[in-house]
Amino acid sequence: MIRPIIPTLREPVRDVFIAEWGSPQMVISTGTYDCATLDGFVAMEEATIIGLITYVIREEELEIISLDSLRENGGIGSSLLDEVERLARLHRLKRMSLITTNDNLRALAFYQKRGWRLAGIIPGAVDAARLQKPSIPMIGEHGIPLHDEIILRKAITN
Numbered sequence: 001m002i003r004p005i006i007p008t009l010r011e012p013v014r015d016v017f018i019a020e021w022g023s024p025q026m027v028i029s030t031g032t033y034d035c036a037t038l039d040g041f042v043a044m045e046e047a048t049i050i051g052l053i054t055y056v057i058r059e060e061e062l063e064i065i066s067l068d069s070l071r072e073n074g075g076i077g078s079s080l081l082d083e084v085e086r087l088a089r090l091h092r093l094k095r096m097s098l099i100t101t102n103d104n105l106r107a108l109a110f111y112q113k114r115g116w117r118l119a120g121i122i123p124g125a126v127d128a129a130r131l132q133k134p135s136i137p138m139i140g141e142h143g144i145p146l147h148d149e150i151i152l153r154k155a156i157t158n
Contacts, residue, residue, distance in 0.1 A: 002083050005040045005052070013042065016049050020068055027129040027136070028065075028099045029122050029149055035066050041083050043069075043076045051076035053084055062088045064098040081114060088156050095155050101126055102148040103140025116152040125149035 005013055014036035017024035024036040035054050043051035051069040055062050064084060069077040088096050097119070100107045112118075126146050130136040140146035 001044050002041050002079055003044060005038075005042055005054075009042060009049075010036055012049055013040075013052060016052060016068065016070070017066075020070075022135055023133075025133060026065055027133045029125045029129075030063060030099065032132065033065050038065055040066075041080055043080055051080055053080040055084055057091065057093065060094040062091070062093050062096045064096065067098075077110065078114070085154075085156070093156055095153050097151060097153045099125075099149045099151055101140060101146055102150060103142060103144035103146050104150075105142060105144075108150065108152075111152050111154075114154075116154045118150065119153040120151040122149040122151065123147070 014024050017035050024034050026033045026035050033054075033056070038054035038056060040052060040054035042049050050071050052066070053064060053068075054066045055064050057063075062084065064081075067077055067080060069080070085096065096116075098111070098116075099122075100111075102121075108118075125148060126136060130138075137146060
């Protein structure tokens with residue numbers, strides 16, 4: 001079941017970020033976020049969080065800050081993404097955006113299969129974020145050096 005993140009879920013959401021990422025803090029070129037305090041949705045199985053998505057809305061755009069599926073290939077990420085897109089349509093926003101890192105090949109494939117387009121690269125953005133959050137690793141997935149952010153966007157058709 002997909003439901004909004006409500007105050008009583010804040011602590012379990014924080015626990016997921018700590019377990020999955022070591023911290024709820026996300027440092028990206030659009031800002032520094034405490035993901036456990038952001039608006040979003042959780043996928044629940046009974047009382048257990050099995051996925052979550054967080055976002056911010058700015059003017060005509062919804063930016064996804066995080067998307068985590070704790071059970072891969074079960075449709076959880078897709079369901080959470082669909083829920084955020086539904087919200088963007090409801091608010092009559094023009095587009096959605098997100099940032100991922102140059103090593104995250106799985107995310108790049110996931111989003112592009114769902115209509116997202118590559119919109120830009122910010123060279124050295126991860127290196128800059130690492131100055132603020134030293135726990136960001138030097139080497140990412142697949143042994144790829146972790147340096148750059150990739151921006152993806154999706155137009156919202158109402």
